Amino acid sequence: xxxxxxxxxxxxxxxxxxxxxxxxxxxxxxxxxxxxxxxxxxxxxxxxxxxxxxxxxxxxxxxxxxxxxxxxxxxxxxxxxxxxxxxxxxxxxxxxxxxxxxxxxxxxxxxxxxxxxxxxxxxxxxxxxxxxxxxxxxxxxxxxxxxxxxxxxxxxxxxxxxxxxxxxxxxxxxxxxxxxxxxxxxxxxxxxxxxxxxxxxxxxxxxxxxxxxxxxxxxxxxxxxxxxxxxxxxxxxxxxxxxxxxxxxxxxxxxxxxxxxxxxxxxxxxxxxxxxxxxxxxxxxxxxxxxxxxxxxxxxxxxxxxxxxxxx
Amino acid sequence: xxxxxxxxxxxxxxxxxxxxxxxxxxxxxxxxxxxxxxxxxxxxxxxxxxxxxxxxxxxxxxxxxxxxxxxxxxxxxxxxxxxxxxxxxxxxxxxxxxxxxxxxxxxxxxxxxxxxxxxxxxxxxxxxxxxxxxxxxxxxxxxxxxxxxxxxxxxxxxxxxxxxxxxxxxxxxxxxxxxxxxxxxxxxxxxxxxxxxxxxxxxxxxxxxxxxxxxxxxxxxxxxxxxxxxxxxxxxxxxxxxxxxxxxxxxxxxxxxxxxxxxxxxxxxxxxxxxxxxxxxxxxxxxxxxxxxxxxxxxxxxxxxxxxxxxxxxxxxxxxxxxxxxxxxxxxxxxxxxxxxxxxxxxxxxxxxxxxxxxxxxxxxxxxxxxxxxxxxxxxxxxxxxxxxxxxxxxxxxxxxxxxxxxxxxxxxxxxxxxxxxxxxxxxxxxxxxxxxxxxxxxxxxxxxxxxxxxxxxxxxxxxxxxxxxxxx
Numbered sequence: 001x002x003x004x005x006x007x008x009x010x011x012x013x014x015x016x017x018x019x020x021x022x023x024x025x026x027x028x029x030x031x032x033x034x035x036x037x038x039x040x041x042x043x044x045x046x047x048x049x050x051x052x053x054x055x056x057x058x059x060x061x062x063x064x065x066x067x068x069x070x071x072x073x074x075x076x077x078x079x080x081x082x083x084x085x086x087x088x089x090x091x092x093x094x095x096x097x098x099x100x101x102x103x104x105x106x107x108x109x110x111x112x113x114x115x116x117x118x119x120x121x122x123x124x125x126x127x128x129x130x131x132x133x134x135x136x137x138x139x140x141x142x143x144x145x146x147x148x149x150x151x152x153x154x155x156x157x158x159x160x161x162x163x164x165x166x167x168x169x170x171x172x173x174x175x176x177x178x179x180x181x182x183x184x185x186x187x188x189x190x191x192x193x194x195x196x197x198x199x200x201x202x203x204x205x206x207x208x209x210x211x212x213x214x215x216x217x218x219x220x221x222x223x224x225x226x227x228x229x230x231x232x233x234x235x236x237x238x239x240x241x242x243x244x245x246x247x248x249x250x251x252x253x254x255x256x257x258x259x260x261x262x263x264x265x266x267x268x269x270x271x272x273x274x275x276x277x278x279x280x281x282x283x284x285x286x287x288x289x290x291x292x293x294x295x296x297x298x299x300x301x302x303x304x305x306x307x308x309x310x311x312x
Numbered sequence: 313x314x315x316x317x318x319x320x321x322x323x324x325x326x327x328x329x330x331x332x333x334x335x336x337x338x339x340x341x342x343x344x345x346x347x348x349x350x351x352x353x354x355x356x357x358x359x360x361x362x363x364x365x366x367x368x369x370x371x372x373x374x375x376x377x378x379x380x381x382x383x384x385x386x387x388x389x390x391x392x393x394x395x396x397x398x399x400x401x402x403x404x405x406x407x408x409x410x411x412x413x414x415x416x417x418x419x420x421x422x423x424x425x426x427x428x429x430x431x432x433x434x435x436x437x438x439x440x441x442x443x444x445x446x447x448x449x450x451x452x453x454x455x456x457x458x459x460x461x462x463x464x465x466x467x468x469x470x471x472x473x474x475x476x477x478x479x480x481x482x483x484x485x486x487x488x489x490x491x492x493x494x495x496x497x498x499x500x501x502x503x504x505x506x507x508x509x510x511x512x513x514x515x516x517x518x519x520x521x522x523x524x525x526x527x528x529x530x531x532x533x534x535x536x537x538x539x540x541x542x543x544x545x546x547x548x549x550x551x552x553x554x555x556x557x558x559x560x561x562x563x564x565x566x567x568x569x570x571x572x573x574x575x576x577x578x579x580x581x582x583x584x585x586x587x588x589x590x591x592x593x594x595x596x597x598x599x600x601x602x603x604x605x606x607x608x609x610x611x612x613x614x615x616x617x618x619x620x621x622x623x624x625x626x627x628x629x630x631x632x633x634x635x636x637x638x639x640x641x642x643x644x645x646x647x648x649x650x651x652x653x654x655x656x657x658x659x660x661x662x663x664x665x666x667x668x669x670x671x672x673x674x675x676x677x678x679x680x681x682x683x684x685x686x687x688x689x690x691x692x693x694x695x696x697x698x699x700x701x702x703x704x705x706x707x708x709x710x711x712x713x714x715x716x717x718x719x720x721x722x723x724x725x726x727x728x729x730x731x732x733x734x735x736x737x738x739x740x741x742x743x744x745x746x747x748x749x750x751x752x753x754x755x756x757x758x759x760x761x762x763x764x765x766x767x768x769x770x771x772x773x774x775x776x777x778x779x780x781x782x783x784x785x
């Protein structure tokens with residue numbers, strides 16, 4: 001089976017390489033799922049703790065296939081007028097006002113209500129045509145000429161009803177607009193949905209998606225990620241830092257540090273010209289890594305143990 | 313390909329086997345729909361069967377739909393598609409090349425002990441089964457076993473007690489009878505030959521047993537598990553013994569997950585008839601003030617606030633563990649639940665439940681609150697501790713047998729609870745017939761509760777909680 005839309009995604013090894021050169025280091029599992037998504041034309045539902053690169057995956061994918069990324073950020077109360085389409089009411093009103101006189105001309109000489117109506121019908125749906133249609137992200141992704149990448153971010157934050165709305169889009173790649181009919185995607189976009197697991201998604205939605213769970217990376221993988229993002233940091237320092245972060249994640253914290261926080265920490269250590277991971281330095285910069293006062297206190301209490309783990 | 317160092321899956325793997333695997337997954341309680349199965353077949357075609365880890369990753373994406381399912385899937389995949397173990401001397405090629413060289417391993421050793429035995433075995437040569445066994449001819453043997461298995465209809469196995477029966481049937485179909493007769497013949501006269509034949513027969517039996525075991529796992533294990541689960545759900549909780557606790561815990565977890573999925577979601581309901589004027593006017597701005605989109609006031613369905621009080625005294629010792637397990641599961645489903653335990657003195661155990669795994673938590677609770685029953689004291693403690701927080705939205709569940717050693721049960725406190733709360737529910741592990749006998753105060757208590765029910769098996773429990781959660785009074 002070959003894929004014509006996204007030739008860049010037809011082989012797992014080359015996916016890994018392409019992603020790596022775009023600055024995203026991915027496991028075989030992630031590459032496999034991306035490959036399947038392109039071949040089976042199915043959306044991918046990405047789950048995992050915050051900050052493991054779920055959104056980044058979609059962005060990188062758009063970069064690799066060199067197509068536009070359409071992003072829909074979900075929130076409570078998101079509805080079809082913000083996700084699918086909306087009529088440009090203002091423009092419609094303005095046009096009817098402007099065209100009032102034209103209407104007079106059109107209706108000039110018509111006898112009775114029936115004839116006026118039938119004349120009006122000749123211009124039938126001028127006000128409900130694509131000119132007055134405001135495309136929102138989902139429709140935009142369907143309309144893209146050459147496919148693209150659609151990112152539906154944090155789907156778990158949207159209402160339950162919104163999920164049902166997505167079903168048509170995700171399984172058939174089409175949008176029904178009562179006034180216009182069905183708009184079908186010219187070429188199917190790659191779809192990524194992300195979820196932070198704050199609630200269970202409906203089975204119907206899950207069934208339409210390939211499922212990808214991204215956990216916190218292994219020490220080796222995270223060291224590679226940090227090295228690629230912060231090349232200025234010495235190799236030995238990177239290793240220490242990543243082992244330290246892994247030791248911290250094993251503590252019982254309110255919020256475990258994510259990859260992005262590891263990277264931030266690495267950047268700040270470069271700025272501080274740190275050469276070695278020692279007690280005072282860690283104590284001063286721990287707030288980059290941990291975002292709650294309680295967490296910082298827990299980590300400070302365990303500092304010698306954590307540093308020992310970092311030293312390997 | 314990445315991960316090529318992984319051992320390959322058997323070459324015989326085909327879509328039939330994939331279908332059987334799907335069946336196996338369903339047995340493991342992963343709901344695989346027919347559409348998922350089609351996806352899985354497509355994935356397998358795309359990924360190929362050669363690279364194990366590749367196939368695993370691909371199938372995981374199509375079949376496992378949550379983190380929980382992913383863990384189950386990974387274990388199931390490893391169980392099902394076991395890499396072929398390397399058999400040292402078993403190889404069809406080497407056999408044909410070196411036909412005259414002594415047959416490998418134990419057989420040669422044992423027959424070597426007595427030259428006479430070796431000659432006697434000649435009588436058996438020519439028997440296809442014996443030859444295949446003696447020369448360890450893998451391919452012939454597996455084909456023979458598969459054929460015999462099909463003949464014995466091993467795929468129809470439905471209970472674990474049938475395993476022995478199927479092993480026998482397959483052995484018969486293979487022609488083990490001839491070997492057995494030979495063995496009997498040798499038994500008295502030629503111990504060496506007897507040993508040799510018996511060793512080969514034992515190998516054969518081992519293989520057949522493996523084959524039946526596999527069929528059982530795929531086709532019947534799930535059904536048997538279901539049967540055991542079902543009977544456990546109906547069993548009185550006081551009668552459940554220690555060995556069944558693990559299964560009970562699993563069932564409770566599953567029940568909690570089911571209830572959470574059904575009730576965890578806050579549903580917004582639109583009550584037609586009550587217009588939300590502000591919102592409607594705001595929505596009418598783009599249409600020049602004409603309200604095209606009327607908005608209605610929403611009704612939010614609130615999750616119940618539950619306070620659960622559990623008796624852990626000696627009289628309910630058999631049930632206490634179960635009742636606590638129930639509390640633990642309940643707190644998992646409804647995080648706002650507050651749990652209390654008592655025998656005489658009462659204390660809050662929510663923290664314990666939230667921070668410790670279930671076994672440890674229960675042990676600690678029993679240690680801290682176990683003893684002789686005093687409902688009066690417990691109710692008083694509860695009033696001091698939490699009565700102020702009991703309001704119209706609170707459901708109070710009391711788990712206990714209401715046997716109070718003839719002491720005052722302080723029904724007045726119970727009445728006050730009833731007046732303040734949304735509902736007071738008393739769940740008694742004793743059967744209704746025993747209520748009011750001896751020192752049971754259940755008949756008195758019953759009058760001061762909105763609901764008093766017998767609850768001593770999982771099914772009853774699930775029904776009660778389900779009702780409790782969907783209740784929107």
